[in-house]
Amino acid sequence: MKKLLVILMVTLAILSMAKVKIQFWHAMGGWRIDLLKSMANEFMKLHPDIEVDVQYTGSYHDTLNKLIAAVKAGNPPDVVQIYDIGTQVMIDGGIAVPIQDLIDKDKSFDIGNFLDQVLNYYRVNGKLYSMPFNSSNPILYYNKTLFKKAGLDPNHPPRTFKELLEYAKKLTIKDKDGNIVQAGITWPLHSWFFEQFMAVQNAPLVDNNNGRTGRPTKAVFDNEAGRRFFRLWYELSKNGWMINTKREDWTGARQLFGSQKVAMLISSTSDVALMMKLAKENGFELGTAFLPRPEGAKRGGVAIGGGSLWIIAGHPKEETEAAWEFVKFMASPEQQIKWHEGTGYFPIRKDAVEMLMNQGYYAKYPHHLTALLQLLLSEQTYNTRGAIIGAFPEVRQIVETAVEKMLNGEMTPDDALAWAQAQATKAIQDYNELYAH
Amino acid sequence: MIPYVLLVPTFAIIVIFIYWPAVYSFKMSFYRISPFGNRMIYTGLRNFGRLFQSSEYIHSIKVTAIYVGFSVLLTVFTAFFIALLLNLKVPGTPVYKALIFIPYAISPAISGTLWTFLLNPVVGHVNYFLSKTFGISVDWLTSKPYALYALILASVWKVVPFDTIFYLAGIQDVPDDLLEAATLDGASSWTKTWRIVFPLLSPITFYLVIMNIISFMFSSFAIIDVMTSGGPGDYTTTMIYRLYLDAFSFQKTGIASAESVILFGIMAVVTFVYFYFGERKVHYQ
Numbered sequence: 001m002k003k004l005l006v007i008l009m010v011t012l013a014i015l016s017m018a019k020v021k022i023q024f025w026h027a028m029g030g031w032r033i034d035l036l037k038s039m040a041n042e043f044m045k046l047h048p049d050i051e052v053d054v055q056y057t058g059s060y061h062d063t064l065n066k067l068i069a070a071v072k073a074g075n076p077p078d079v080v081q082i083y084d085i086g087t088q089v090m091i092d093g094g095i096a097v098p099i100q101d102l103i104d105k106d107k108s109f110d111i112g113n114f115l116d117q118v119l120n121y122y123r124v125n126g127k128l129y130s131m132p133f134n135s136s137n138p139i140l141y142y143n144k145t146l147f148k149k150a151g152l153d154p155n156h157p158p159r160t161f162k163e164l165l166e167y168a169k170k171l172t173i174k175d176k177d178g179n180i181v182q183a184g185i186t187w188p189l190h191s192w193f194f195e196q197f198m199a200v201q202n203a204p205l206v207d208n209n210n211g212r213t214g215r216p217t218k219a220v221f222d223n224e225a226g227r228r229f230f231r232l233w234y235e236l237s238k239n240g241w242m243i244n245t246k247r248e249d250w251t252g253a254r255q256l257f258g259s260q261k262v263a264m265l266i267s268s269t270s271d272v273a274l275m276m277k278l279a280k281e282n283g284f285e286l287g288t289a290f291l292p293r294p295e296g297a298k299r300g301g302v303a304i305g306g307g308s309l310w311i312i313a314g315h316p317k318e319e320t321e322a323a324w325e326f327v328k329f330m331a332s333p334e335q336q337i338k339w340h341e342g343t344g345y346f347p348i349r350k351d352a353v354e355m356l357m358n359q360g361y362y363a364k365y366p367h368h369l370t371a372l373l374q375l376l377l378s379e380q381t382y383n384t385r386g387a388i389i390g391a392f393p394e395v396r397q398i399v400e401t402a403v404e405k406m407l408n409g410e411m412t413p414d415d416a417l418a419w420a421q422a423q424a425t426k427a428i429q430d431y432n433e434l435y436a437h
Numbered sequence: 438m439i440p441y442v443l444l445v446p447t448f449a450i451i452v453i454f455i456y457w458p459a460v461y462s463f464k465m466s467f468y469r470i471s472p473f474g475n476r477m478i479y480t481g482l483r484n485f486g487r488l489f490q491s492s493e494y495i496h497s498i499k500v501t502a503i504y505v506g507f508s509v510l511l512t513v514f515t516a517f518f519i520a521l522l523l524n525l526k527v528p529g530t531p532v533y534k535a536l537i538f539i540p541y542a543i544s545p546a547i548s549g550t551l552w553t554f555l556l557n558p559v560v561g562h563v564n565y566f567l568s569k570t571f572g573i574s575v576d577w578l579t580s581k582p583y584a585l586y587a588l589i590l591a592s593v594w595k596v597v598p599f600d601t602i603f604y605l606a607g608i609q610d611v612p613d614d615l616l617e618a619a620t621l622d623g624a625s626s627w628t629k630t631w632r633i634v635f636p637l638l639s640p641i642t643f644y645l646v647i648m649n650i651i652s653f654m655f656s657s658f659a660i661i662d663v664m665t666s667g668g669p670g671d672y673t674t675t676m677i678y679r680l681y682l683d684a685f686s687f688q689k690t691g692i693a694s695a696e697s698v699i700l701f702g703i704m705a706v707v708t709f710v711y712f713y714f715g716e717r718k719v720h721y722q
Contacts, residue, residue, distance in 0.1 A: 065685050072474050089688070093473030177572040189579075243559070246578055247666045261559055394687040404669035408581050427687075434471045434478065 020322040021051045022315075023077035027063040027307065028134070028343075029056065035342045043329045050322045060086070060307065061393075067312075071095050076312045078323040081133060083307045085392035087122065088211070090310055091129055092390060092435060097311045100128045102324045109328060117375050118348045120385045121304050124212075130308035131327045134345040136270040137302040137375055138187075138196050140292065144285035146171060146182070146263040157289035158264075161232050164292045168241035171263040184241040187266035188253045191399035192305060194221075194229060199384045200291050201225040202300030205395075206428065211388035215432060219395065219424035222417050228294045230406060230413035237407050244407055247400055258282055266291065268305065269371035272344035276367065288370040290377075301378020303386035306345060346372050391424075391431035398423040459701070465694035472688035484695035493671060494696075497679040504589060504675055505653045511593045512649055513642060516600030521630065523601070524608045541598035545656060549663030552591040553578065556664075584665045584673050591660055596652055600645050607638045640715075647711045651704070676700060 026036055033056045040052045057063040060083035070076040071093070082090055090096055103109055111119070111128070118132045144154035150170045158164040168184025175181050187193050198205055203225035206216035236242035243262055245252040250267065257265035258278035267275075272288070279286035291302065309330060311323045329335060333352040340347045340356075346368070347353055353372065356362060362369040378384050389395055402420035405411045411419060466485070469478045488494045519537060523530060540548060555563050556577035564574045577587045611634055619629050635642075658677050661667060667674035667682065674682070676696065684693035 061686060064688075068473055068688065089472050092471065094475060095473055177568075179568060179572070179574050244576075244579060247668050256559065259560075391687070397682065397686065401668070401670050404579075404672075407579075408669050408672075410581075410670065430689075434469060434476050 019049055019051050020318050021053060022079060022319055022322050022326060023053045023055065024079045024326065025055050025057045025063055025066065025077045026081040027057060027060045027083070028081070029059075032343060035339070039330065039335055039338065040326075042335075043326055046329070047322075047325060050325065052326055064089070071312070074314075076314065078312060078315055078319050079326060080310050080312060081307045082130065082310050084121065084305050084386065085389070085396070087124065087129065087308075088388050088390040088392065091124060095312055095314070096129060097313045097320060098127060098129045099131050099311065099327070102311070103128065106324070106328075113333075113349050113351050114331075115348055115350060115353075115375075116380070117378065118304055120380065122308055124388055130310045131331050132348045133307060133309045133330055134270070134339065134343070135304040135306040135348050136268045136345050137304055137371065138193060138266055138291060139269055139272075139371055139374060140289045141257060141265040141267060141271075141275055142287045142289065143257070143260060143263045143279075144287045146260060146284065147287070150263070154285070154287060157287060158292050159289075160292055161228065161294040164232070165235060165241070168236055168264070169239065172239075172241045174240065178240075180240050180243065182260070183243045183256075183262045185236060185264040185266070186243045186245065186253050186256050186262045188245050188248060188250050189400060189403060190248050190250075191396035191403075193266060194226075194399050194403070195387070196291065196302055196305075197229040198225055198300075199303045199378075199386070200293055200297075200300050201228070202298040202379060202381055202383050204383050205387040206389055206424075209382040210385065212382045212385060215435070216387070216389055216428055217432065218428060219421045221424075222421035225294075225297065226417050226421075227414055228297065230403075230417045232294075233403065234406055234413045247404070254278070260284060268344075269346060269368075270306070270344045272365075272367050272371060273342070274344065276365075286367065288367040290370070290374045299379055300381070301384040302374055303384055304375065305386075340368075344368070344371070346375070389428060390435075391427040394427040394431075395424045398427065462694040462697050465691055466698045468691045468694075470690040472690075474690070480691070484692050485699075488692065488695055488699070493674075494679065496671060497674050497676050500585075500671075500673060501654065501675040501677075504585065504592075504657070504673070505650055508589050508592050508596075508653045509646055509649045511589065512596050512600055513645055515593065516597045516645070517604050517635070517638075517642075519597065519601050520604035520608055521634075523605055537601060538598045540595050543595070545595065545659035546663055548591060548595050549660040552587065552594075552660075553664050556587055578665050579669050581669060581672055584669055588657075588661060588664060588673055591664060592653060592657055595660070596649060599652075600649070603641050603645055604638065607641045608634060611637055643711075643715060647707060647715075650707055654700070654703070 024040065028036060037054050040054045044050060044052060055077075057066050063080065064082060064086050067076060067080050067082070076095070103111055114132065118135050119128065122128055122130060122132050140157060142157055147154040152167060152170060158167045164185070171182065171184040172180065173182040195205060198221060203221070203223060204210045205219065205221050207218050207220050208214040208216050210216075233242075237244055243256055245256075250271075253265060253267060254271065254274070256262045257267075257275075258281075260282060275286060293299070309327050311320060311327060313320075315323070331348065333347070333349055333355060336347040336349055336352045337356060339345060340352070347356065362372075399420050402411070402416040402423075405419070406413050406416035467479060467481060469480050469484070470476065523534060523537070543551075555561050558564055558574060558576045558579075561577075563577065568574045575583055577583050615633060616629055619633055624632070654675075655677055657675065658681060661673060661675060661678050662681070665673045667678045677700070680693055680696040680700070683689045683696060
């Protein structure tokens with residue numbers, strides 16, 4: 001009996017030693033924690049020799065901070081999800097195994113299956129450093145029921161800034177004291193929308209072709225395109241046609257729209273599934289549309305946002321190989337469809353889109369089609385590929401501060417934009433000093 | 438020998454988690470450091486120079502002074518007043534005591550969240566009440582100057598119980614014969630409160646002012662982060678919140694270290710004042 005036990009233990013020990021353990025850190029909270037765990041479990045069933053330890057490490061900010069601490073302590077994870085705007089910081093840190101190197105070695109992997117719009121964002125100087133995973137862009141959600149009540153055509157969402165102002169005005173209801181009972185529109189007070197509306201007008205954020213042909217040296221968004229959007233934001237808020245949220249308050253904006261306090265919402269396509277549910281619960285008909293454009297502006301498009309998966313260097317060879325298998329699996333069409341259906345982030349691959357289309361998915365869920373078509377119909381230029389800036393988190397903070405100063409009446413829209421550009425330039429140059437030598 | 442051996446665990450923890458990081462941040466304040474630490478450039482005192490030339494940092498110093506000043510004043514007087522009321526021994530005092538002390542037991546992040554809910558401009562109770570009774574509605578957390586009022590209100594609410602406990606204990610220690618003598622001399626209760634009780638409690642007040650300065654300067658971080666995130670604009674960005682932004686949002690370790698050195702200097706002064714004047718100027722019984 002004792003002997004048997006010893007043998008059992010020895011075999012168990014050998015088995016567990018044979019297993020390669022990798023750590024995966026991600027920043028997807030809420031119900032998505034379980035979704036990612038179930039995806040990892042499926043992966044482990046297919047690869048019994050690999051064990052994936054999935055850890056939710058807080059927001060994108062927190063995850064990057066934890067990664068930095070872990071790298072300094074010499075104990076980083078194998079795979080980590082980093083947000084879009086962390087791309088340059090990660091490259092400058094020199095701590096990752098560029099995905100491109102792994103793709104070049106792996107004959108079975110065809111990068112041609114991925115959407116160009118997604119690859120264009122994550123390719124820096126022609127090289128793919130991380131594996132695209134969760135991608136989204138902003139769309140206009142609107143409440144068709146409230147449109148009808150206000151006497152607006154529910155099948156004609158606003159397509160220009162002018163129409164947006166008219167609609168927002170008609171959709172706003174105030175009581176006798178002038179308090180807002182229902183407002184026309186909201187979107188989270190987030191710099192992302194500024195960046196996107198610049199792309200919509202095919203205008204750059206920084207020089208050197210939005211940082212795509214060299215490290216940017218200054219911000220260049222103080223132009224007609226930027227002013228149009230700042231003025232629109234100001235006009236909507238000043239008249240009480242728009243309710244502004246706290247900084248980066250996605251939930252707050254969603255709640256306002258879900259509770260029918262506002263008739264239109266601009267938010268991420270990663271909310272599509274949630275919005276459909278909210279509309280059903282609150283008994284209104286949901287509509288989705290592309291972002292409105294200023295009349296007469298150049299046609300641009302939207303840049304993607306979201307995150308990608310990075311493989312961190314400095315691990316034993318078999319761990320890096322296991323990490324590569326895992327990353328490939330997470331970007332496979334089946335998993336991308338599962339992820340898409342569970343969240344609203346669109347599939348990043350052509351073959352996944354094709355599979356969904358053949359299943360009649362887009363006929364059944366037209367809102368998901370809005371999200372995808374807006375991206376596919378985007379003009380492909382440096383401006384719609386999204387900017388690459390090392391100091392991006394700080395630039396975002398600056399733009400949000402400028403918007404708040406404008407909304408508070410401390411600065412005019414034009415002054416706020418000029419101030420933001422000057423501050424952003426300072427932040428960019430500050431960052432560049434580190435890499436000057 | 439044994440006393441030293443027993444001290445070792447505590448001492449080791451303090452050195453590893455407090456002294457060493459403190460010394461290290463002194464060192465880092467002289468460098469520019471890349472986010473992942475792979476680039477370090479020695480810049481001497483330039484980080485400090487830049488801070489004091491930066492209008493944002495000067496602004497954060499002003500915000501801190503206003504926020505801390507008003508919060509401390511309000512806290513001390515509110516706490517003293519509540520302690521006086523609690524000392525009246527009306528029926529049900531233990532229940533009031535328990536209710537008044539609750540905020541102190543709630544973590545700062547939770548209390549920030551509670552206030553955020555209450556002050557929500559659209560669905561919050563405060564605005565509901567205000568609009569029903571006065572027909573006004575205020576964007577508490579996103580407009581000037583209400584964001585600062587809201588922040589001070591929430592911070593004071595959180596710290597008042599701490600001060601109240603000290604005052605209540607102090608008031609109960611005021612000798613009855615002193616008050617009786619004053620009553621016989623014809624002093625009103627207003628005079629007794631401000632001419633006898635309050636001066637007698639001056640060591641407590643001094644201690645509380647120092648403790649409150651420390652707690653509003655440093656522990657206010659969670660409440661600010663949850664309620665306003667330093668906004669609108671940079672209107673409620675205090676020094677500690679600026680430090681957080683530079684260190685953990687923008688990964689500027691060098692600048693952030695310089696800011697923490699500055700805060701260290703301020704704390705050193707406050708502590709010095711406490712030990713120096715605490716012994717001399719304050720009236721002890």
